[in-house]
Amino acid sequence: MPRSMTYKSNSVIYFEGDSSNRIYVLKSGKVTLTSHDIETGQEIHNRVETGEFFGVKSALGRYPQEENAVVVSTAEVIVFTVPEFEEFACQNTRVILKMLKVFSTQLRRIHAKVTNMLDQPTMVGPEHGLFQIGEFFHRQGKMKQARYVLERYLEVYPNGPRASRAKELLAGVERNDYLYSGPSHSEPSRADGHGASGEAERPAAASRGEQPGEETPAGRRYYEAVSMFGREEFQAAFKTFREAAAMEDPDFTVPSLVEAGRCLMHLQRHDDAIRHFTSLVQRYPKMEELPRVLYYLGRVYEEKGERERAGGFFKKVQSLASTDETLQKQVAHAIQNL
Amino acid sequence: MDMTLPAFERFAVHFEPGDIIFSEYEPGDSFYLIQKGRVQIMKILGDIEKTVDVLQPGEIFGEMAILDDSPRSASAVAIDTVKALQFNKANFEILMKGQPQIALKLLKLFAKRIYDQRRRFMILTLSDVNARIADVFLMLNEMGAVHDVDEENEDDSRTFDVSVDDVAHWAGVNPQRCREVLNHFATQRRIEVGKSHITVHNINELARFVSTRRKG
Numbered sequence: 001m002p003r004s005m006t007y008k009s010n011s012v013i014y015f016e017g018d019s020s021n022r023i024y025v026l027k028s029g030k031v032t033l034t035s036h037d038i039e040t041g042q043e044i045h046n047r048v049e050t051g052e053f054f055g056v057k058s059a060l061g062r063y064p065q066e067e068n069a070v071v072v073s074t075a076e077v078i079v080f081t082v083p084e085f086e087e088f089a090c091q092n093t094r095v096i097l098k099m100l101k102v103f104s105t106q107l108r109r110i111h112a113k114v115t116n117m118l119d120q121p122t123m124v125g126p127e128h129g130l131f132q133i134g135e136f137f138h139r140q141g142k143m144k145q146a147r148y149v150l151e152r153y154l155e156v157y158p159n160g161p162r163a164s165r166a167k168e169l170l171a172g173v174e175r176n177d178y179l180y181s182g183p184s185h186s187e188p189s190r191a192d193g194h195g196a197s198g199e200a201e202r203p204a205a206a207s208r209g210e211q212p213g214e215e216t217p218a219g220r221r222y223y224e225a226v227s228m229f230g231r232e233e234f235q236a237a238f239k240t241f242r243e244a245a246a247m248e249d250p251d252f253t254v255p256s257l258v259e260a261g262r263c264l265m266h267l268q269r270h271d272d273a274i275r276h277f278t279s280l281v282q283r284y285p286k287m288e289e290l291p292r293v294l295y296y297l298g299r300v301y302e303e304k305g306e307r308e309r310a311g312g313f314f315k316k317v318q319s320l321a322s323t324d325e326t327l328q329k330q331v332a333h334a335i336q337n338l
Numbered sequence: 339m340d341m342t343l344p345a346f347e348r349f350a351v352h353f354e355p356g357d358i359i360f361s362e363y364e365p366g367d368s369f370y371l372i373q374k375g376r377v378q379i380m381k382i383l384g385d386i387e388k389t390v391d392v393l394q395p396g397e398i399f400g401e402m403a404i405l406d407d408s409p410r411s412a413s414a415v416a417i418d419t420v421k422a423l424q425f426n427k428a429n430f431e432i433l434m435k436g437q438p439q440i441a442l443k444l445l446k447l448f449a450k451r452i453y454d455q456r457r458r459f460m461i462l463t464l465s466d467v468n469a470r471i472a473d474v475f476l477m478l479n480e481m482g483a484v485h486d487v488d489e490e491n492e493d494d495s496r497t498f499d500v501s502v503d504d505v506a507h508w509a510g511v512n513p514q515r516c517r518e519v520l521n522h523f524a525t526q527r528r529i530e531v532g533k534s535h536i537t538v539h540n541i542n543e544l545a546r547f548v549s550t551r552r553k554g
Contacts, residue, residue, distance in 0.1 A: 038456060038459055038460060038463070039463070056449070057449045057452060057453070058449075058453075060445060060446045060449040060450075061446065061449030061450040061452070061453045062450070063450075063453045063480075066456075086442055089438065089442060089445075090438040090439065090442065093434040093435065093438050093441065096434065096438060096441045096442060096445055097434060097441070099445055100404070100441065100444065100445055100448065103445065103448035103449060103452060104402075104404065104448060106452050107402070107448055107451055107452050107455065108402075108408070110452060110455040110456055110459060111402070111411070111455055113455075113459055114455055114458055114459050114462065117459065117462040117463070117510065118462070118510050126363045126365070126409040127363075129362065129363035129409070130361065130362075130363035130364055130409075132363075132382075133361050133362055133363060133382055133413065134361075136382050136385070139385075144356055144357070145356070145358050145415070148357075148358040148361065149358065149361045149364075152361060152364050156364070156365060226384065227384045227385040228384075229384065230383050230384015230385060230386065231384050231385060231386065232512050232513070232514065266512070333463075337465045
């Protein structure tokens with residue numbers, strides 16, 4: 001049975017780091033939860049409302065308390081063990097629903113923070129991302145999976161920028177399905193040759209019914225280089241991005257040059273990266289990627305140990321109206337770490 | 339938990355081995371509870387398929403999408419013939435009333451995920467790569483991911499079933515850099531790197547090292 005407890009003013013119900021197997025509801029009085037923001041380290045105070053549960057996440061997730069629960073004025077609290085809470089919640093499903101909403105929001109938030117910190121090699125939107133997954137399975141000869149993803153793509157984005165390409169790939173799947181329906185056709189030798197030479201891709205692709213002429217050569221080069229980057233073959237990726245840029249396809253020139261610069265960063269060629277990005281900014285001062293390029297410049301200077309210059313670039317990025325929310329967060333974090 | 343109730347049969351979905359249950363980036367509004375067979379959760383990074391997890395009957399997946407329509411963050415593929423119960427916003431109310439234990443299970447999963455992600459974020463906020471990698475072992479230790487407890491081992495020694503790539507993934511550094519750092523730790527006799535496991539000789543020493551590198 002849940003029991004009622006009375007805590008005097010200034011007492012502590014639990015401390016951060018305490019092991020937790022109790023869940024509390026505030027019946028009367030005042031309780032404050034004190035924690036630290038994981039990004040800034042700042043102290044955060046949250047008042048518990050009357051009737052509100054607290055200590056739930058730690059108890060259900062079986063991890064230590066993440067805050068101090070301090071009694072501000074004499075408080076009456078109902079204390080549940082986890083099995084008692086579970087029994088109560090199953091009778092009062094609204095409580096579960098409300099908590100699910102709160103937890104799901106928190107999970108989304110922290111998930112986004114982690115993703116931002118990881119600085120993924122290709123930050124693509126869902127439309128482009130879904131297409132790339134379909135393309136990946138197609139390249140691997142996994143036609144069953146390719147068909148599912150490409151059909152989903154066309155269902156969700158019937159007029160998407162890659163819809164016609166998705167239809168072409170899908171038509172190829174239909175034509176060649178019998179050839180690539182099993183794992184024995186996953187062409188391991190092709191996968192091996194893929195990183196060493198981009199040229200190895202073409203005959204294989206053509207034999208699967210793709211029509212290379214219908215995809216822009218620069219686009220093809222660009223995505224090959226993105227794959228190399230993903231495999232951390234930065235030297236090969238740099239060369240291939242440069243080749244893609246040289247094809248002067250308006251859709252791929254600037255993105256290829258930006259990514260080529262990132263390869264130089266990963267190769268620790270700091271001075272080359274600075275020269276590369278600086279000339280990029282001079283040549284394309286109005287490019288969409290400007291905030292991101294300035295951020296990369298800051299990062300290179302930071303790695304060189306030139307903190308002041310790095311800070312200058314980061315502040316510039318912060319001041320640009322075209323800097324998106326994700327980049328704003330990355331920059332704020334970079335400044336904090338300087 | 340009895341999942342064979344006829345009331346829940348109408349939520350059952352079936353997949354053949356190799357079928358995609360959902361794809362990364364696909365919009366989704368439902369989550370699944372596995373009743374039969376195994377499900378691979380995977381992500382595609384560049385040209386590589388990375389298995390994030392292999393789930394067994396009784397486990398839930400796709401839960402991130404339940405309360406909003408955000409794109410899926412990974413793909414789910416049937417390994418065996420899979421039977422799962424599929425729930426979405428529309429039938430969630432029925433689930434809540436009929437089987438609140440499933441909703442409770444979901445709530446616990448969220449609580450654990452929030453903690454894991456927060457812990458991972460704490461690793462990534464360390465600017466020193468050595469400290470990040472050391473902190474991965476502290477996290478694994480906190481999660482209880484210790485290989486086995488060897489009575490003859492000293493109290494501070496821990497063996498983890500992880501590869502260099504796993505550590506690199508958690509630390510958010512590239513595998514090559516991660517290997518360099520681990521080799522450096524090995525020459526300092528702090529750790530020992532095996533084929534499929536890594537032994538930390540003194541977990542408390544590693545904890546002290548990380549805390550000196552953590553700001554604020």
